[in-house]
Amino acid sequence: MNNKLSPRLKVIADCVAGVKTMADIGTDHGYLPVSLVEKNLVSTAIASDTNEKPLAKAKKIIKEHGFEKRIETRLGSGLSVLKPGEVEVFVMAGMGGLLICDLLEAERDVAKKTPRMILQPMNNQAALRRYLEGNHYKIISEELAREDERIYEVMVVEHGIMVFNNPLEYDLGYHFMQNKHPLLKDLINRKISLEENIVKNTRGKETPFAKKQFGDSSRYIQKLNEVKKCL
Numbered sequence: 109m110n111n112k113l114s115p116r117l118k119v120i121a122d123c124v125a126g127v128k129t130m131a132d133i134g135t136d137h138g139y140l141p142v143s144l145v146e147k148n149l150v151s152t153a154i155a156s157d158t159n160e161k162p163l164a165k166a167k168k169i170i171k172e173h174g175f176e177k178r179i180e181t182r183l184g185s186g187l188s189v190l191k192p193g194e195v196e197v198f199v200m201a202g203m204g205g206l207l208i209c210d211l212l213e214a215e216r217d218v219a220k221k222t223p224r225m226i227l228q229p230m231n232n233q234a235a236l237r238r239y240l241e242g243n244h245y246k247i248i249s250e251e252l253a254r255e256d257e258r259i260y261e262v263m264v265v266e267h268g269i270m271v272f273n274n275p276l277e278y279d280l281g282y283h284f285m286q287n288k289h290p291l292l293k294d295l296i297n298r299k300i301s302l303e304e305n306i307v308k309n310t311r312g313k314e315t316p317f318a319k320k321q322f323g324d325s326s327r328y329i330q331k332l333n334e335v336k337k338c339l
């Protein structure tokens with residue numbers, strides 16, 4: 109199974125490894141908990157999803173590997189499937205950053221009583237970092253993973269105080285910037301290319317929102333290019 113893990117899921121698995129119990133929230137195919145249990149990197153896992161179809165996929169693969177006793181499946185939204193303190197770490201990966209904020213907020217009790225969480229937002233990373241900063245969560249480390257053209261951001265989060273000093277750190281991640289992560293340049297290039305699309309689509313448009321967006325994105329591209337020069 110481990111060979112089946114994509115580079116993104118491998119990075120996430122490495123961040124989880126070494127605890128007794130974990131939960132994979134929004135597990136879909138269930139690859140992550142199956143791989144962790146198979147390699148004895150966790151003793152037991154909970155694989156949950158809000159939709160029946162993906163959970164059925166996870167159940168199938170868990171059964172194929174004979175892990176029904178070590179991986180429990182649960183149907184339900186976000187952290188509502190967990191009791192406070194039930195697992196040492198939960199993963200929310202492959203979901204939008206705003207959805208992750210909503211799910212953390214919806215079950216604050218569970219989130220606050222789980223010592224560690226691994227979050228891998230597909231978008232709105234800055235909004236998630238802002239939410240974490242404002243709600244006494246602390247990103248203790250961050251990793252990047254590349255799959256083809258995409259660069260994925262993985263955050264290891266615990267409880268504590270964190271304050272960002274530079275507005276760019278919300279978008280680019282404090283740890284990546286401090287450690288000059290080898291994939292940071294690629295992450296910046298990816299963000300520049302997304303902003304360039306916005307600039308292309310708003311250029312010459314006269315509506316106030318489009319004009320503002322054109323200016324914001326153009327300035328942001330300039331800032332990203334400046335950071336890139338320092339790497």
Ligand SMILES: C[S@@+](CC[C@H](N)C(=O)[O-])C[C@H]1O[C@@H](n2cnc3c(N)ncnc32)[C@H](O)[C@@H]1O
Nearest residue numbers: 133134135136157158159162184185186201202
């Ligand atoms: C793109 S998949 C990601 C699967 C896996 N976590 C990964 O990173 O490869 C997103 C999964 O999240 C599930 N999902 C969406 N909203 C959810 C929620 N509120 N609670 C739990 N799971 C949710 C979807 O059904 C889907 O299976």
